Amino acid sequence: MIYLDNSATTTVEPSVLESYTSVATNLFANPSSIHGLGSEVEAMIFTAKTQIATLLDIHSDEIIMTSGGTEGNNIAIKGIAHARKRRGNHIITTMVEHPSVYETCVHLEEEGFKVTYLPVDASGRIRIEDVEQALTDETILVTMMHVNNEIGTIQPIEQVGNILKNYPGIAFHVDAIQSIGKIPLQMKRWNIDSCTLSGHKIHGMKGTGMLYIRKGLHVLPLFHGGNQELGLRPGTEHVPGIVSFARALRLALDQQSTVREKIERLHDKLYQRVEVMQGVHVNSPSEGCSPYIFHFSVPQLKPEVLIHMLGEKDIYVSTKSACASKSMEESRVLRACGSEKERASTGIRVSMSYETTEEEIDVFIQALDKAITQLSKVMR
Numbered sequence: 001m002i003y004l005d006n007s008a009t010t011t012v013e014p015s016v017l018e019s020y021t022s023v024a025t026n027l028f029a030n031p032s033s034i035h036g037l038g039s040e041v042e043a044m045i046f047t048a049k050t051q052i053a054t055l056l057d058i059h060s061d062e063i064i065m066t067s068g069g070t071e072g073n074n075i076a077i078k079g080i081a082h083a084r085k086r087r088g089n090h091i092i093t094t095m096v097e098h099p100s101v102y103e104t105c106v107h108l109e110e111e112g113f114k115v116t117y118l119p120v121d122a123s124g125r126i127r128i129e130d131v132e133q134a135l136t137d138e139t140i141l142v143t144m145m146h147v148n149n150e151i152g153t154i155q156p157i158e159q160v161g162n163i164l165k166n167y168p169g170i171a172f173h174v175d176a177i178q179s180i181g182k183i184p185l186q187m188k189r190w191n192i193d194s195c196t197l198s199g200h201k202i203h204g205m206k207g208t209g210m211l212y213i214r215k216g217l218h219v220l221p222l223f224h225g226g227n228q229e230l231g232l233r234p235g236t237e238h239v240p241g242i243v244s245f246a247r248a249l250r251l252a253l254d255q256q257s258t259v260r261e262k263i264e265r266l267h268d269k270l271y272q273r274v275e276v277m278q279g280v281h282v283n284s285p286s287e288g289c290s291p292y293i294f295h296f297s298v299p300q301l302k303p304e305v306l307i308h309m310l311g312e313k314d315i316y317v318s319t320k321s322a323c324a325s326k327s328m329e330e331s332r333v334l335r336a337c338g339s340e341k342e343r344a345s346t347g348i349r350v351s352m353s354y355e356t357t358e359e360e361i362d363v364f365i366q367a368l369d370k371a372i373t374q375l376s377k378v379m380r
């Protein structure tokens with residue numbers, strides 16, 4: 001099998017699964033219980049959070065463990081907006097966010113907030129001047145992704161953070177789900193106030209993730225009924241999930257620099273070989289792109305047919321983001337980049353992980369070329 005849909009989800013790293021099953025089996029007590037078993041589990045959570053804090057250069061009491069990216073984005077964006085409602089009602093985001101941010105902002109508009117959706121250039125990147133121009137006295141939150149999940153564009157998070165240093169009344173939330181363990185991210189140095197990560201994108205378990213909330217940032221909870229996770233995510237903790245997330249994060253960050261050269265080489269190869277194939281338009285930018293994501297369209301061909309043909313060869317790629325891939329309508333991201341309707345509805349995403357090998361990419365390139373040639377003949 002050649003699995004190239006790692007932006008949708010990754011395989012579970014064996015040692016992550018091992019830590020999950022070991023904790024689930026042996027440390028099953030409720031961490032809120034005051035007996036010895038409970039205390040042991042509570043200590044386990046503390047250790048995991050301390051490890052995560054060290055890895056990310058943050059404090060352990062700035063970590064809220066969640067079920068993943070969608071939950072983290074909802075808790076942060078709604079929680080910050082609700083907490084600052086009296087100070088202002090304006091939120092800034094971009095036109096290319098993942099649905100867990102984009103639709104949360106649409107929902108907040110229904111609640112009465114005003115949202116500016118920043119446009120992007122042809123490569124999917126926002127312009128810094130647009131952020132500055134969008135700021136008003138009413139602005140309370142800027143929320144932006146670090147790496148785009150469809151085409152891989154890297155947003156200038158550090159520069160936006162620098163601008164927002166001058167606006168202490170505006171919170172800065174970053175969705176770093178596609179960047180963590182892949183490209184550098186500095187939460188504190190870049191003035192990020194809150195940041196979401198997801199376990200299953202970094203070879204961790206599904207249903208695991210975390211939200212960084214800078215100490216002192218006021219966030220109103222979405223759920224009530226317990227004091228766990230600073231009261232922002234009440235309910236009995238997913239202890240095996242927390243412990244295994246810490247391990248997945250460590251492995252991802254350990255791999256980041258060692259596989260970088262390989263992944264960049266594979267990305268370059270994909271770019272050069274696929275760009276020249278018949279009828280192909282590459283959508284990922286040639287610069288300022290996560291090397292883990294490569295996205296292209298073949299406007300004359302139905303992407304589901306191409307995906308099916310590759311699937312018959314045991315090669316797995318996807319159309320756009322996992323949440324939207326079953327609906328064949330055009331991509332909001334590609335439309336925002338200026339692509340016409342046909343190109344925006346025929347996208348194919350190839351996404352790699354540290355496990356991806358050069359041989360796999362070579363086999364994929366060959367199979368894709370063959371499939372496009374065959375299908376183009378039928379279409380003629």
Ligand SMILES: Cc1ncc(COP(=O)(O)O)c(C=O)c1O
Nearest residue numbers: 068069070098100149177178198
């Ligand atoms: C950029 C981005 N944000 C948020 C999410 C949602 O994460 P999860 O699947 O953990 O809810 C995803 C998942 O595809 C993503 O790529």
